[in-house]
Amino acid sequence: MIEFEPTEDQRLMQDSIAQFAKATLAPRLREFERLRALPDDVLRAGHEIGLSLLTLPEACGGQGQGLVTSVLIEEELGSADAGAAFALSGPGALGTALLELGTEDQARSFLEDFSSSDDDAHTRFGAVAWSEPAPNKQREGFTTTAVKDGAGYVLTGKKAFVTNAPLARRFVVFAQVDETKGWGGIGAFVVEKDNPGLKIGKRHDTLGLDAAAFGEITLEGARVAEAARLHGGANDGDFTRATLRFFAKRALIVSARALGLSRFAFDIAREYCDTRVAFGKPIGHFQAVAFTLADRLMDVESARWLLWKAARAWDAGAREKDALKATAQAAAHALEVAMRTADDCVSLHGGSGFIRDLVAEKLMRDAKQIALACPTTEQLDQLAAALDVQAKLDPALVLPTPDTQAIFT
Ligand SMILES: Cc1cc2nc3c(=O)[nH]c(=O)nc-3n(C[C@H](O)[C@H](O)[C@H](O)COP(=O)(O)OP(=O)(O)OC[C@H]3O[C@@H](n4cnc5c(N)ncnc54)[C@H](O)[C@@H]3O)c2cc1C
Incomplete structure (x- = not known):
């Protein structure tokens, strides 16, 4: 069944x-x-x-x-x-x-x-920093480094596009621990906002999702204790697999938001097409418009079922590779659906589509930005393909470094 x-x-x-x-x-x-x-x-x-x-x-x-x-x-x-x-x-x-x-x-x-039940608990944010303003062209791996120093590590580098960077009280920062091991030499560290070596940089001016803050952070010799290093789960788990799980589960959350956006865009497009009359009938009754709406509804519903299937795979304890593959496929599809649906929503609204009196234009800007969040559609395609052809699993499959990715050429 x-x-x-x-x-x-x-x-x-x-x-x-x-x-x-x-x-x-x-x-x-x-x-x-x-x-x-x-x-x-x-x-x-x-x-x-x-x-x-x-x-x-x-x-x-x-x-x-x-x-x-x-x-x-x-x-x-x-x-x-x-x-x-x-x-x-x-x-x-x-x-x-x-x-x-x-x-x-x-x-x-x-x-x-x-x-906690403190009065300001609702103002607490967390963040995770993996992206860098420019990829490392010299070698595989992050430009940001974590160098062992006595009982802890010293982190140096710059991160960009980080959701909640200006607001977070605590970060998980990905960094290169062993420069000779490429993507096999990365690690992750918890860095508190009040670490003297952490500087919160400027907030990015973004295309969409304006309610949320995205920004840069700089690590200038930020010292953290050994206890702040995350080793890939319990008992020094497999860090690559843990990294892929993190990005896959994050992609599931982000693409579920994209699915919600698609539903919103479809609903207002259909309503507009039901009420806007041209040549004596609602424009939704012209075949070209009706087919567009039918295609987008199939998109929205297929995105939802794929996301449910992927989420269920994790909850039901399916084989990790199966859950990863289902997630990569579902998230890639949902992100593409959001862009298609929001784009058609703008088009079907005609002139009203591009003015800010209506919400269609915002949905299109938000959809574009969500699709670049984490991992991107291309990175998800790459992960799904790697799992399908049973290529070696590598964190570079989902990390933003096209210059040094050599999984598929
Ligand atoms: C809304 C939003 C939230 C974000 N939140 C965070 C966050 O919290 N923390 C954080 O660190 N970063 C965050 N990011 C950054 C995001 O993860 C990266 O922008 C994204 O992974 C792409 O990386 P990049 O910008 O370096 O692009 P690049 O890696 O330079 O990629 C450029 C383009 O090439 C494509 N590409 C990459 N590799 C391949 C390949 N092998 N084959 C074909 N195409 C490829 C990409 O999909 C992209 O379209 C966020 C971004 C957005 C838009």
Whole structure:
């Protein structure tokens, strides 16, 4: 039997987040865009319903919900405002990185303060930094280095495009530990915001997702203790596999937001085509328009089923390679669907599509940016292909370094 429908509990959870998204996010999306942030009352409301902690294990202060629940929730957030989905507070990618790359003790201790009952707990963000402003052309691996020094490491380098960089209280930073080993010599380290060697750089001016902050960080001899190094899970796990799991699970979250955006774009396009009359009938009754809408609906529904299937594979403990492949395929498809649907949404709105009185233009800008988030469609295609042909698994499959990737040429 083929079975990956959400359970009754998951549906209830989805409904309650849908209500929050419709009531609190959707009506204010242009306000968030202008502010380039979520106002305090929205962050507080999101924190109070436990949004950012739902999927963390109970031992880390969360509710232990799985990835199917995450995907359902993120679709709802994305269908209200994908920018807000990226801008809500909480550990975010930091949580996934700690769970995949760290030990249980590390995850517990570095995530503890996100679930505290302090009055300002809703203003806490986490971040993960892998991207660099320019790839390393001399050798494989990161330009940012982590050099062993006594009982710890010294990190030096520059990271870019980091979600929440200006807001985060704690980062997981990927760096090169052994320069002779290429992508086999990378590591990850927890760096606190108040580390004297960490400088928070400028916030990027972005194409879309304006409610969320993306920016640079610079590590100028940032010292961290041995306990801050994440070794790839419990008992010095396989760091490459842990890295791939981290990026795959992150891609699942991001592409579920893209699915929500696609649903939003499809719904408003269909409504417009039902009401805009030309030559005596709604434009949706002309075959070219009707076929476009039918294709986009097939896109949205196929993206949803592929994402559910991938999320279910992780939750059900499927073979890691099968779950990775299902995720890469699902996320690549969902990101492409978002761009196609938002693009058609703009086109079908005609002149209204490109003015800011309507939301269509924002959806297209947001869709383009989401598709570049992590990993990109090309990187996901590359991961899916590598798993399909059983090529050697390598972190470079999902990392942003085209100059030194040699997986497929
Ligand atoms: C919304 C958003 C959120 C982000 N959040 C974070 C974050 O939290 N932390 C962080 O560190 N970074 C983050 N990033 C950065 C993001 O991960 C990178 O931009 C992305 O991985 C692409 O890397 P790059 O910019 O270096 O592009 P490049 O690696 O220079 O790639 C350029 C283009 O080539 C394509 N490409 C790459 N390799 C191949 C290949 N082998 N075959 C064919 N095409 C290829 C890419 O898909 C891309 O289209 C974020 C970006 C966005 C837009």
